[in-house]
Amino acid sequence: MIEIVDTGPLNTIQDLGRPGYRDIGVTVSGAMDPLALTIANLLVGNDAGAAAVELQTFPVRIRFEQNTAFSVTGGGSAALDGETLPPWWMQIADAGQILEILPSKTSARAYVAFEGGVDVAPVMGSRSTSLRGAFGGNDGRALRKGDVLRLGSPAADVLPAGGFGVVPPLREMASLFPVAENGALLIRALPAGEHDLFGADAERFWTEDWKISAQSDRTGYRLSGNPIRLTEPVEMRSHGIVAGVVQVPPGGEPIVQMSDANTAGGYPKIAGIVEADLWRLGQARIGTRLRFVRATHAEARMLDQAIATYIGDVETTARQVGRALKAMAGR
Amino acid sequence: MSKLDFTDPALLDALAAALTAAGVDGIEIEQSSRTLRLVVEGKTPRATVRPHAGHASAADIITAPMAGIFDLDTIPSELPRTVRAGDILACLRIGPVLVPVRASKACTVTRCLVVADTLVGFGDPLFDIEAHP
Amino acid sequence: MSRAATSLASRPLIRSRPKISAIGARAFLLDAPGEFDLAAQRRIWALTQTVRQWPDVIETVPGMTNLLAVFKAVPEDPDSVISRLLDAWERAESIDIKGKTIDIPVHYGGAHATDLAALCDLCGLADKEVVRLHHEGTYTVFALGSAPGFGYLHGLDPRLHMPRKTVPSLRMEKGCVTIGGMQTGVAVLTGPNGWNSIGFADLPMFDPAAEVPALMAPGDIVRFLPERIEL
Structure with a gap:
């Protein structure tokens, strides 16, 4: 479990959204930066579309109730009990530690993912908050100070104790x-x-x-x-x-x-x-x-493919590096 | 740095996977007393272990925790820098993944021994440090 | 958001082939040629049934005599997508969806009928007459959209057509029975709304937890039952 110790308004639980219901008037919702949400999830061994927290107003403070692997991507400058974390980073917090996220100068939104994902009930196939419809996420509303969120069961992958990160997409794909x-x-x-x-x-x-x-x-x-x-x-x-x-x-x-x-x-x-x-x-x-x-459509395809390649590289390499680090640390 | 058993196939597999991910096909790993040479050919990694003639003290250096491209872009790297045990000094880039190089003890980092964006091997010296008493 | 058919005069739709346009790289919108009527909408329903079965389509959103098709990936050959859609339109037979009939009890007039007086002024009919024309109508759900479970209802007596407001009401209650242009509907969310309210219905239109979340579906018939008239 995690506790929202402090939050600005309009911070919500999001995943990759709720497509497929536009024909009954239901907004897709989902992360404003789906790439950052995807990477945040992959860093903690989750499926790309697990539910995470989208932050757009700061500061935000989150307390961990037990040892928890988490990641912060997108905008936002994060510190765990005062220790500044590099951008686009995964780390393991101890019980009682507090993650603080402040705004970044360049990007509007930060994503915080947790090993196992935020465990709220899916509504129409998604855990995204629909503020307008008042459903999904945490009771269909934005996060509030004092909210306690349950996390799902972690995947089997063992995450490196020392943490790790990824090269942010704008650095890795700058020319695109x-x-x-x-x-x-x-x-x-x-x-x-x-x-x-x-x-x-x-x-x-x-x-x-x-x-x-x-x-x-x-x-x-x-x-x-x-x-x-x-x-x-x-x-x-x-x-x-x-x-x-x-x-x-x-x-x-x-x-x-x-x-x-x-x-x-x-x-x-x-x-x-x-x-x-x-x-x-x-x-x-x-x-x-x-x-x-x-x-053109051709350019759009090329960009989609470049993003898919970046995501695929992160997923494969993170797993391999995690295994390698574990193998070395296990001695 | 703990002793590694280079005869363990699981370790060799893991190393080979990391190497493949880094896009390199071979690596030499130096420990204080011996050197491992690992070559990835297809799916089977081939390893040879060679003992060293002499000993080098690792007390005042920070070494690479694994093979990768030495990255100074992620972490501010002005030296000399006083750090606590566990602070991140630099990263190693393996594909898009960044593995932290952390200080093993409270120290002052005095010198960077590697040029940014070059490939380093497991155990390569990266920083000179002066340990705090 | 619909500004449907209230300013028809400006640009006559003389075209026999549908118009297909892109919204981004993964979605294509087909606008049916001709009038805004039930015949065109029936053909859109038929087209929807065909297109939703295409393996490369992930979502179909029928609108007012139009269809938005969202593809799983950006198509390699957008021109062939356009020909497939045109071809499917040519083959689409008008279908009559055997919809259910939904009776909606309405409290006409009263506190929620904030725009009834304005409608009477506009059409020159007495409030009693306006209410009668509204509840005697038989309406067809053309499409759902705009808000969860909101059905655009076709079949409003032309005397009751009333343009959407230029300045929306800031807080219209969920349940308000409204008129927007030549359409009518029941508000499903409390909030800003540009349609004109003439009454109130208590029937829930949407339940996100239900297996079928929306009460209405395209092709359904809707009748408004005057449960109470407070004028």
């Missing part, structure tokens, strides 16, 4: 996830249904910088910049949407739907972000500038 010369995130997207109806404004959508406004949360990011507008009104019928869709309400400032995206939408949509770039957006803080880059 570029930023512009002015620091703007380059986010790849494909034109969507109403793209061409924006006329000349559609070109500006791709060439000008957008800023993530303060009206941004797990549901969606409102972007600020020079408004873009349809050349003429269009009839829209409500349709299913996925995270990453870039909609343009009448005001002309785009909205990017994120993990807690509505399941249906009726605003004209100018673009859809490729999934491989969504985790970077999930880690982008309010005020971050970004620019959209027109991509």
Whole structure:
């Protein structure tokens, strides 16, 4: 068990989400940075999609009730009883130790995974918290000070007593996830249904910088910049949407739907972000500038494959290194 | 550093797996009294153990806990640095995985003996230290 | 989010082939050609039944005369996906889903009917008449979406069509019986809502713990029973 000794608002239990129920209006939810959640889980020997804690407000303090392997990935700067941990790191805590996580300067969200995963009851196949639906996670609500969370049974893998980490994805795959010369995130997207109806404004959508406004949360990011507008009104019928869709309400400032995206939408949509770039957006803080880059299905495939390779390498190598370290320590 | 039994097949398997993961096909491991030479060919690791002529004192060095690429990017590495037992001094990179190199005792780390981003073998000296009394 | 069909005038939909567009690299949206009517929706249901069986499709989300198909992976050949969808649309026969009939007892008027007066002003009918037209209607669940278990109901008397609000109500209670454009429905979450409320229903629409969490399904018939009228 672990106890939430201190937490900011809107920190929740998440896994890889609850896909498959959009057709009954159920939001997918899940980690805003699914790559960081996946790696956090692999570091403690869990399945990639085990439930972990997503932190977006800080500081957070977690007390371990017994010896527990844990990992911290994504943003956030972690210390165990005052000892600073390297980023993207797994360590074994002793009973009574306190893990403190402070915000990081560059990334918005930290993921803390525990050996065995957070053991809350799955709802419709997922342990993700749906704040809007008020189900999943811990009673369908954000974590509160004093919450005690049960952990599942650890996998058989023996984790190295001295801890270990991984090279963060932005370092390992730096060339695949570029930023512009002015620091703007380059986010790849494909034109969507109403793209061409924006006329000349559609070109500006791709060439000008957008800023993530303060009206941004797990549901969606409102972007600020020079408004873009349809050349003429269009009839829209409500349709299913996925995270990453870039909609343009009448005001002309785009909205990017994120993990807690509505399941249906009726605003004209100018673009859809490729999934491989969504985790970077999930880690982008309010005020971050970004620019959209027109991509193809082939590029999206290549990026998906690169991420899958990175995840596969982490999984295989972590297991091998764990075995090797155990073999040496066992003497 | 504890004594390793290089005739143990489980250990050789584990080492071979780590080597494969690191993308290298052979390694030499030096202990104070002998050297292990491990070569991965296909699935079967081949090991030879050769005793040393003389002894080197390991008291004032930190050695590599396993084979890997010496990584100074993860941990701040300004020297000299005073550390407690268990503090992380650097990492060894095996594929995308980072294995910590920890101080075995409270000490001052005076010198780094290896160039960053080079491959080191198990037991290779990495840092000179001055132990605290 | 639906702004369905309240501003039809601007862009007539004269096309006989569906329009297929991408949302990101893994999802494709097929918009049926033609009117927003039951015939088009029946064909969407048929298309949904076909596409959901494709081994490379992980999720199908029928909307208002459209279908979103989410693929397991980014397709290697997106053009072939588009031809498959077009082909499936051509072959899709209109089907009539044998849905169940759901009777929803409604308390018309009262504290929850925050927009009944505005609707009367808009359509020029007395509140009694508005309530009668609403509960005498027979509605078809076109699709679910927007909120867990929320059914978009088709079949609203044209006299009761009322555009969504430009400024949503900040806190509309779950259970409010609402009108949005040419559709009606029952709010399933308490929160901001742009539809217009004319009454209240106590029937739970969604239970996440149930084997079938949503009460409504596409093709179901819904009737509103005037349990109480408070005007």
